[in-house]
Amino acid sequence: MSSSDQQEPQAVRPIEVLYCQICTFPPEYCEFGSSLTRCKEWLQGARPQLFEKYYSDEALQSKIGTLSLEAQAKLEKDTAKKEAKAEAKADAALKKKMASQVSIKRIERNKRKHVTAIHGLEAFDIDLKKAAKFLAQKFATGASVTKNAQGQDEIVVQGDVSDDVLELMEGGAGPLKGVPADNVVIIEEKKKKASE
Amino acid sequence: MFKKFTPSTDIAGQTPPKSSVQRSIRAAVLQQWKIGPETLEEIWPKKESLIHVKCREHISIYSVQSVPLFFQHFDGPFYPTLRLLHRYPSILPKVGVDRGAIRFLLAGAPMMCPGLTSAGGYLPPSEEALPKGTAVAVHAEGKEHAVGIGITELSTEDMRKLNKDVAVEIVTYLGDDLWALQNL
Numbered sequence: 493m494s495s496s497d498q499q500e501p502q503a504v505r506p507i508e509v510l511y512c513q514i515c516t517f518p519p520e521y522c523e524f525g526s527s528l529t530r531c532k533e534w535l536q537g538a539r540p541q542l543f544e545k546y547y548s549d550e551a552l553q554s555k556i557g558t559l560s561l562e563a564q565a566k567l568e569k570d571t572a573k574k575e576a577k578a579e580a581k582a583d584a585a586l587k588k589k590m591a592s593q594v595s596i597k598r599i600e601r602n603k604r605k606h607v608t609a610i611h612g613l614e615a616f617d618i619d620l621k622k623a624a625k626f627l628a629q630k631f632a633t634g635a636s637v638t639k640n641a642q643g644q645d646e647i648v649v650q651g652d653v654s655d656d657v658l659e660l661m662e663g664g665a666g667p668l669k670g671v672p673a674d675n676v677v678i679i680e681e682k683k684k685k686a687s688e
Numbered sequence: 689m690f691k692k693f694t695p696s697t698d699i700a701g702q703t704p705p706k707s708s709v710q711r712s713i714r715a716a717v718l719q720q721w722k723i724g725p726e727t728l729e730e731i732w733p734k735k736e737s738l739i740h741v742k743c744r745e746h747i748s749i750y751s752v753q754s755v756p757l758f759f760q761h762f763d764g765p766f767y768p769t770l771r772l773l774h775r776y777p778s779i780l781p782k783v784g785v786d787r788g789a790i791r792f793l794l795a796g797a798p799m800m801c802p803g804l805t806s807a808g809g810y811l812p813p814s815e816e817a818l819p820k821g822t823a824v825a826v827h828a829e830g831k832e833h834a835v836g837i838g839i840t841e842l843s844t845e846d847m848r849k850l851n852k853d854v855a856v857e858i859v860t861y862l863g864d865d866l867w868a869l870q871n872l
Contacts, residue, residue: 503726506775518833524794
């Protein structure tokens with residue numbers, strides 16, 4: 493705030509801060525994140541000078557600074573552990589995603605009329621609202637996001653469109669992108685007969 | 689404060705406050721931060737309306753053009769978001785922690801006195817001593833940018849004297865859920 497005394501006061505210029513594309517931290521903090529190896533790779537490619545500044549032997553030496561040797565060793569061990577953990581977690585999440593199923597259910601409403609309930613889309617990062625809107629437009633019917641009996645969100649489309657929905661998912665149309673076709677199942681549900 | 693924060697469940701509503709309220713917020717920010725009206729104008733132009741994002745537990749986040757700028761807990765001081773602080777580091781007074789404490793800070797732990805008073809730490813000199821309850825930018829040894837924002841639990845003089853217990857309570861830090869929230 494030195495230049496603000498003379499003439500008209502000037503606004504202070506903001507500092508442009510570079511953030512790591514991998515872990516979103518400023519690159520000097522990548523070492524505390526859980527993806528150091530990938531962060532290093534990215535920085536080396538994107539900003540070689542900065543990489544030199546943060547990860548050269550000299551920098552590593554001076555960084556140890558006031559820390560004792562054991563503490564430093566422990567820190568490094570922790571970082572490695574954290575990284576392995578984060579990787580395992582990401583792997584598990586991916587596996588779970590690949591294993592989760594999307595069910596398209598045809599529900600009989602009365603003899604000739606059906607609704608189609610699509611369940612399990614949120615596991616594939618699909619915006620349910622947008623998908624419902626898309627389906628409604630596609631089939632020119634009503635489609636909405638509702639909670640089913642288990643309290644989970646699902647899309648309910650009016651009319652029997654289960655085959656068309658399956659086709660759309662295989663084609664990866666619009667907001668329905670990213671669902672592997674093998675994970676989609678079609679289920680038919682007959683209305684329970686009312687006690688006669 | 690933001691260690692666990694899920695926008696879909698924790699945000700109650702978004703409303704633009706009345707212009708008179710906006711004026712008082714502007715005045716409060718100018719008074720609490722080391723910032724000139726011109727600089728604030730850059731961050732938050734008068735024409736842009738402020739959006740008040742109400743969250744659980746009396747947290748209010750204020751955003752301009754859906755970018756969160758600062759937040760407040762109940763009637764407490766205004767804290768800038770860490771991204772804003774990185775761009776304008778001079779708005780909050782600084783304290784520094786040593787390298788050993790960074791790891792704990794990034795897990796959201798409050799900062800203890802010894803971390804600030806040790807060789808790697810930094811406390812403002814006695815002439816510029818900070819009272820209890822001041823919002824501070826927490827910097828780290830050997831790093832350029834702030835890692836967190838906190839509120840002092842003791843005056844900086846007491847930190848030196850007692851050298852024990854919690855010195856700075858951390859409200860937001862690098863990698864918490866507010867950091868992940870780039871747009872509202």
